[in-house]
Amino acid sequence: MTDLTELGIAALRDGVRAGSFSAREVADAFIVKVSKAKALNAFIVETPEHAIAAAREADSARAAGRALKPLAGVPIGMKDLFATKGVQTTAASHILEGFTPVYESTVSQKLWDAGAGMLGKLNMDQFAMGSSNETSAFGNVISPWRRKGSNSALTPGGSSGGSSAAIAARLCPGATGTDTGGSIRQPAAFTGISGIKPTYGRCSRWGIVAFASSLDQAGAMAHDVRDCAILLEAMAGFDAKDATSLKLEVPNWEASLNASLAGKKIGVPAEYLVDGIPYEIAAMWQTAIDWVKDAGAEVVEVSLPHTKYALPAYYIIAPAEASSNLARYDGVRYGIRELPEGANLQEMYAATRAAGFGDEVKRRILIGTYVLSAGFYDAYYTQAQKVRTLIARDFELAFQKCDLLLTPTAPSAAFALGEKSADPIAMYLNDVFTVPSSLAGLPAMSVPAGLDPAGLPLGLQVIGRPLDEQGVLDAALAIEQRAGFTSRPDAWW
Amino acid sequence: MSVDTNTVKKVANLARIAISDADAEKLAPELNNILGWIEQLGEVDTSSVEPMTAVIPNTLRLRDDVVTEGGARDAVLANAPQGEHGFFTVPKVVE
Numbered sequence: 001m002t003d004l005t006e007l008g009i010a011a012l013r014d015g016v017r018a019g020s021f022s023a024r025e026v027a028d029a030f031i032v033k034v035s036k037a038k039a040l041n042a043f044i045v046e047t048p049e050h051a052i053a054a055a056r057e058a059d060s061a062r063a064a065g066r067a068l069k070p071l072a073g074v075p076i077g078m079k080d081l082f083a084t085k086g087v088q089t090t091a092a093s094h095i096l097e098g099f100t101p102v103y104e105s106t107v108s109q110k111l112w113d114a115g116a117g118m119l120g121k122l123n124m125d126q127f128a129m130g131s132s133n134e135t136s137a138f139g140n141v142i143s144p145w146r147r148k149g150s151n152s153a154l155t156p157g158g159s160s161g162g163s164s165a166a167i168a169a170r171l172c173p174g175a176t177g178t179d180t181g182g183s184i185r186q187p188a189a190f191t192g193i194s195g196i197k198p199t200y201g202r203c204s205r206w207g208i209v210a211f212a213s214s215l216d217q218a219g220a221m222a223h224d225v226r227d228c229a230i231l232l233e234a235m236a237g238f239d240a241k242d243a244t245s246l247k248l249e250v251p252n253w254e255a256s257l258n259a260s261l262a263g264k265k266i267g268v269p270a271e272y273l274v275d276g277i278p279y280e281i282a283a284m285w286q287t288a289i290d291w292v293k294d295a296g297a298e299v300v301e302v303s304l305p306h307t308k309y310a311l312p313a314y315y316i317i318a319p320a321e322a323s324s325n326l327a328r329y330d331g332v333r334y335g336i337r338e339l340p341e342g343a344n345l346q347e348m349y350a351a352t353r354a355a356g357f358g359d360e361v362k363r364r365i366l367i368g369t370y371v372l373s374a375g376f377y378d379a380y381y382t383q384a385q386k387v388r389t390l391i392a393r394d395f396e397l398a399f400q401k402c403d404l405l406l407t408p409t410a411p412s413a414a415f416a417l418g419e420k421s422a423d424p425i426a427m428y429l430n431d432v433f434t435v436p437s438s439l440a441g442l443p444a445m446s447v448p449a450g451l452d453p454a455g456l457p458l459g460l461q462v463i464g465r466p467l468d469e470q471g472v473l474d475a476a477l478a479i480e481q482r483a484g485f486t487s488r489p490d491a492w493w
Numbered sequence: 494m495s496v497d498t499n500t501v502k503k504v505a506n507l508a509r510i511a512i513s514d515a516d517a518e519k520l521a522p523e524l525n526n527i528l529g530w531i532e533q534l535g536e537v538d539t540s541s542v543e544p545m546t547a548v549i550p551n552t553l554r555l556r557d558d559v560v561t562e563g564g565a566r567d568a569v570l571a572n573a574p575q576g577e578h579g580f581f582t583v584p585k586v587v588e
Contacts, residue, residue, distance in 0.1 A: 102568040102571050102572070246549065246551060306537070312530060312534050315530075336574060353510045354510050354511035363523065370500075383534050383537075387534055441548030466549055
């Protein structure tokens with residue numbers, strides 16, 4: 001019998017529908033795989049009972065001749081940023097250790113309503129602040145990938161690094177991610193999987209632990225483009241409980257997939273050819289240009305002149321919003337409390353937050369507090385929001401000349417754990433290609449394109465106009481078909 | 494502009510994060526490094542640009558002014574580190 005854990009979302013869904021295997025067999029196969037992969041540290045909490053309950057429901061629906069739900073028989077991983085009723089939700093921070101929500105996030109509820117089961121809560125960078133999964137209070141996630149001839153531990157990317165590692169190691173066929181400045185796309189690129197961040201407002205933020213609310217957006221991570229389309233369809237949709245949720249029908253992205261790019265114009269932004277970009281990434285980008293031409297697209301050069309200001313603007317806006325959002329962790333309502341002997345209320349707040357937050361979270365709260373403080377607000381925050389307007393305008397002007405943009409996802413392949421953790425700015429620069437589209441709220445996707453000379457995956461990014469997830473998925477599919485990426489990490493764990 | 498240890502302590506106090514003198518010494522150069530890097534935004538001419546308020550155009554919705562949910566005291570208190578008699582409890586704040 002085939003190893004069911006090798007199958008993706010579409011194959012599992014179709015196989016359960018056709019009766020080729022039962023949902024319970026699928027759930028059991030993944031549960032065993034998860035339990036044997038502790039070395040990757042991808043899961044904070046395992047929830048086999050949840051996956052089994054969903055599988056039972058799928059199998060009994062099929063036995064009774066009832067119509068199966070869209071994700072019946074598909075167990076997934078849930079990033080630990082989504083509140084899950086009765087299951088610990090920590091955002092990988094000590095300050096929320098033991099927090100067991102009494103409610104379910106909208107996105108996770110939609111997935112359960114669609115028949116999916118949950119294998120567990122996935123590790124991540126603490127409060128989604130990080131690009132390497134080294135800021136989790138529950139330890140680093142280790143990438144299943146290794147450089148040729150080396151045993152050194154590599155990053156699975158971040159912040160959705162538990163999601164990317166688990167999918168690449170086939171511990172789950174798909175997972176939720178969230179993307180504030182690249183947290184779905186960069187980990188997808190580092191681990192040879194696909195990941196899509198939809199237009200800001202497509203997925204409800206309700207019940208997602210907030211980092212930077214004007215940027216946070218949930219999205220789908222899976223083996224391939226089709227599976228991402230299926231998962232995203234189940235996650236997206238209007239929610240009255242999120243004031244920024246878009247009141248729009250969710251398109252049938254999977255059914256409309258079309259790998260022909262005839263009549264499409266694809267822009268290549270000159271500013272993304274940054275200094276010091278490794279040869280293999282520039283070469284892969286050039287190859288991808290040939291692929292989209294082969295798929296029928298016309299390739300045009302475009303300019304996004306404010307690209308170099310996207311990262312500094314992001315590192316004002318995101319910490320500013322985080323400093324405000326994270327004010328809620330006060331040791332009173334949920335999470336841990338640190339109460340030194342004789343401490344008053346203010347001292348309790350300060351001691352709780354000192355003990356509960358990790359170093360990177362503290363660093364960003366302090367930066368955010370500083371840039372929002374009296375006297376500095378206009379120089380930093382208002383200026384950053386003006387620059388954000390210019391960045392969004394760059395994209396608008398580019399999209400007058402083209403339908404989609406094609407860029408690398410990240411400026412390097414996965415780096416070793418510890419390699420960049422001493423220098424915050426070097427770490428921040430990892431998101432140079434993903435942050436601009438986040439600031440503009442645009443749909444964007446990473447798709448695996450090939451391996452670098454060390455045998456590590458590289459990803460390509462497709463960026464679309466607002467609400468054009470279909471265009472993004474279609475171009476990613478055209479690339480996927482031509483890249484023929486089938487490489488997999490050796491199972492050392 | 495440069496951040497000294499006193500500024501770090503002041504900002505940490507505003508953010509309600511307890512830090513030691515040693516933490517402040519360590520954080521000052523780190524924060525200066527990051528702030529020095531983001532100050533390059535100052536070179537962008539934004540004199541005729543409005544700050545962004547909404548990234549995707551959207552209108553705020555109004556709903557009827559009616560009670561939608563409530564009466565969930567025990568659920569609200571379920572994760573409190575300390576709760577008594579149906580309330581959150583904190584150290585004494587009134588002498």
